[in-house]
Amino acid sequence: MAGRPAAQVLLDAKASSIEVQLDVNGKGKGLVATRNINEGETVFVERPLVSLQHLDNHGSAVVCQACLRFVGSVELQIGHKLRCLVEQLRGAQHGAASGNQSGSGDSQEDEEGEVDLEGALEAGERLEQIYSHVTPERIADLCSGTVTLPLSDDFRRPPPVPCRRGCGALYCGAGCEAEAWEHSHCLLCAAASPPADAAPAPASTSAGPAEEPAAPGPSSSTTAADETSAAAAAAAGPSSSAVAATDPSAAAAPTDAGAGPSATAAAAGAGPSSSSAPPPPPAAAAATEEELYGIRVDRRALAAFWDHARETNEIFLLAAQVVAATLLRAAKLVATSSASAASEAAPSQQQQQQQQEDGATSTAAGPSSSSASASLPGPSGPSGAGGAHAGACRSALLAAWRPYKYGWKRCWWESVAVPDDVEDEGEFRAQLRSLASDSLELLSAAITDPRFGPDLLQLEVYGSIVGMFELNNMGLSVASPVEDFFLAVDEMDELDEQEGGAADNKLAVTKVTQPLLDALDAEYATPCEATAFLALQSCINHSCDPNCTAACDTGNRTVTVLAQRDIHAGEEITLSYIDVSLPYKDRQADLRDYGFVCRCQRCVADAAAARAKRQGGGARGGVRVGGRRR
Numbered sequence: 240m241a242g243r244p245a246a247q248v249l250l251d252a253k254a255s256s257i258e259v260q261l262d263v264n265g266k267g268k269g270l271v272a273t274r275n276i277n278e279g280e281t282v283f284v285e286r287p288l289v290s291l292q293h294l295d296n297h298g299s300a301v302v303c304q305a306c307l308r309f310v311g312s313v314e315l316q317i318g319h320k321l322r323c324l325v326e327q328l329r330g331a332q333h334g335a336a337s338g339n340q341s342g343s344g345d346s347q348e349d350e351e352g353e354v355d356l357e358g359a360l361e362a363g364e365r366l367e368q369i370y371s372h373v374t375p376e377r378i379a380d381l382c383s384g385t386v387t388l389p390l391s392d393d394f395r396r397p398p399p400v401p402c403r404r405g406c407g408a409l410y411c412g413a414g415c416e417a418e419a420w421e422h423s424h425c426l427l428c429a430a431a432s433p434p435a436d437a438a439p440a441p442a443s444t445s446a447g448p449a450e451e452p453a454a455p456g457p458s459s460s461t462t463a464a465d466e467t468s469a470a471a472a473a474a475a476g477p478s479s480s481a482v483a484a485t486d487p488s489a490a491a492a493p494t495d496a497g498a499g500p501s502a503t504a505a506a507a508g509a510g511p512s513s514s515s516a517p518p519p520p521p522a523a524a525a526a527t528e529e530e531l532y533g534i535r536v537d538r539r540a541l542a543a544f545w546d547h548a549r550e551t552n553e554i555f556l557l558a559a560q561v562v563a564a565t566l567l568r569a570a571k572l573v574a575t576s577s578a579s580a581a582s583e584a585a586p587s588q589q590q591q592q593q594q595q596e597d598g599a600t601s602t603a604a605g606p607s608s609s610s611a612s613a614s615l616p617g618p619s620g621p622s623g624a625g626g627a628h629a630g631a632c633r634s635a636l637l638a639a640w641r642p643y644k645y646g647w648k649r650c651w652w653e654s655v656a657v658p659d660d661v662e663d664e665g666e667f668r669a670q671l672r673s674l675a676s677d678s679l680e681l682l683s684a685a686i687t688d689p690r691f692g693p694d695l696l697q698l699e700v701y702g703s704i705v706g707m708f709e710l711n712n713m714g715l716s717v718a719s720p721v722e723d724f725f726l727a728v729d730e731m732d733e734l735d736e737q738e739g740g741a742a743d744n745k746l747a748v749t750k751v752t753q754p755l756l757d758a759l760d761a762e763y764a765t766p767c768e769a770t771a772f773l774a775l776q777s778c779i780n781h782s783c784d785p786n787c788t789a790a791c792d793t794g795n796r797t798v799t800v801l802a803q804r805d806i807h808a809g810e811e812i813t814l815s816y817i818d819v820s821l822p823y824k825d826r827q828a829d830l831r832d833y834g835f836v837c838r839c840q841r842c843v844a845d846a847a848a849a850r851a852k853r854q855g856g857g858a859r860g861g862v863r864v865g866g867r868r869r
């Protein structure tokens with residue numbers, strides 16, 4: 240999650256024998272190989288700049304909120320999954336029962352407000368099925384770590400380390416907790432107040448009782464993502480609609496490649512920065528305010544921001560990470576440059592004093608020391624100081640923004656693909672704009688910084704950051720240790736059978752594990768599902784016959800792009816954003832969600848073949864249709 244300057248990313252790209260070119264075959268910028276790359280070779284390795292476990296996945300997988308590694312014991316994973324499943328099913332039953340009164344459009348009502356009795360019945364049956372295999376007490380024991388399953392030791396992951404403020408976020412160790420904190424969480428943690436002994440997270444290594452995980456954010460409902468409003472759900476687009484594990488989604492125009500916050504705003508027609516200064520915080524929040532690196536944070540207002548994002552669209556949480564990370568980095572850069580300017584000034588004052596003491600002439604000391612002081616920010620400085628400080632802030636903000644500038648950014652409400660069932664596109668887009676505006680207002684009330692806020696916290700800039708996720712995200716999937724655990728139990732059975740003995744042992748193990756497997760049913764192997772933004776990946780164009788694949792390694796917190804066939808120097812690096820085993824028409828339909836008509840060689844050939852067929856000639860020989868499947 241930690242941000243790296245784009246310059247560093249590009250250096251890595253060079254080292255990996257690829258380069259970013261600004262116009263690749265009319266598709267905007269793209270990555271091109273600068274040498275021959277062999278099949279199976281690593282093209283480059285990259286770390287996500289920001290990532291987020293999907294909110295509706297929190298009930299299925301307890302993972303580190305920084306690196307997405309599973310944490311805790313298999314018992315915890317199974318218990319947590321069953322507990323959340325039960326809560327969710329109870330909610331489904333309850334939703335149907337109360338649907339008539341609430342009219343809230345929850346998940347048990349269809350769009351006309353009809354109660355989904357069928358869904359409620361199904362939920363009831365599933366609940367019965369679960370309880371025929373496990374008791375509520377058993378689930379509680381699994382969650383609390385008071386039960387140990389046979390063979391589970393081999394599948395134990397690092398014990399969870401909670402967020403230092405106690406918001407419920409968990410990490411795989413103190414390192415990840417600290418990194419997330421420094422990256423953006425210190426500004427986004429919505430816990431009302433730190434625990435009394437708010438020390439940095441412990442570097443816990445014991446496999447003690449399992450931590451009870453909570454969904455991130457101020458409220459710990461594990462079904463919050465189901466409450467998504469109809470408009471936001473419709474707007475979720477490709478980024479939230481089951482992206483394949485390694486597919487980046489994207490839409491881009493190369494001209495924006497270097498745009499920083501204000502450039503983006505200017506391009507989008509935003510007014511002067513001062514016109515969109517953040518609104519003042521609500522008076523009621525005064526008690527929950529604090530200041531970090533000169534940035535004012537209001538935890539109560541943050542809770543409202545989180546609630547809004549959970550109820551509308553999680554994409555705002557990713558955007559908030561970018562905003563918070565950028566503000567923090569800029570604030571730290573300003574602090575560092577102020578400190579170094581101060582330390583440069585200090586010797587010269589000392590020198591002046593020394594010279595005076597030595598009886599030297601005043602002309603040798605005065606001007607130089609005063610001009611050094613003049614560059615320092617602060618109300619007591621000469622009239623030029625404010626301007627110099629503003630300039631330093633601006634440079635710091637642009638430097639902090641650099642890692643994100645490569646992602647193509649179009650305003651979210653303008654770039655989202657319109658769902659088929661939407662009749663009035665204008666109204667749909669206006670609704671999205673209004674959602675983004677509400678989200679920004681809440682975020683601006685929660686995080687305020689007069690130095691950078693007016694530039695960064697503008698609706699057009701915020702919309703373009705949200706749009707960046709809509710168009711450039713990469714879906715990540717991390718396999719669950721629970722799957723491996725049940726597999727090991729299976730294999731043990733085979734082993735025992737082969738050895739023709741230990742039947743008692745086999746029976747003893749499956750007697751304990753089988754009811755859990757039966758209760759979990761098909762959901763026993765649910766992976767961690769997340770979304771991430773990666774600077775270089777966001778430059779890779781789609782092909783329906785891609786030459787690369789991408790794979791996620793949570794251990795290293797990296798995504799690796801691998802050549803899946805030989806690539807020649809000068810050839811474009813491509814990935815597939817969709818299921819390329821689909822026929823031409825379906826592929827084009829899927830890519831419409833990404834906002835472009837595919838111009839890859841395979842599609843050009845397919846289109847030509849379709850044209851020829853329409854003209855009655857059928858596909859001519861020599862036209863290559865189809866190709867490598869993902």
Ligand SMILES: C[S@@+](CC[C@H](N)C(=O)[O-])C[C@H]1O[C@@H](n2cnc3c(N)ncnc32)[C@H](O)[C@@H]1O
Binds near residue numbers: 646
């Ligand atoms: C993730 S971005 C890739 C980088 C992008 N070309 C840029 O300039 O930033 C995806 C966007 O690139 C363009 N693109 C990618 N693959 C394409 C393809 N096969 N055919 C046409 N345009 C494509 C589309 O505009 C798409 O929205």
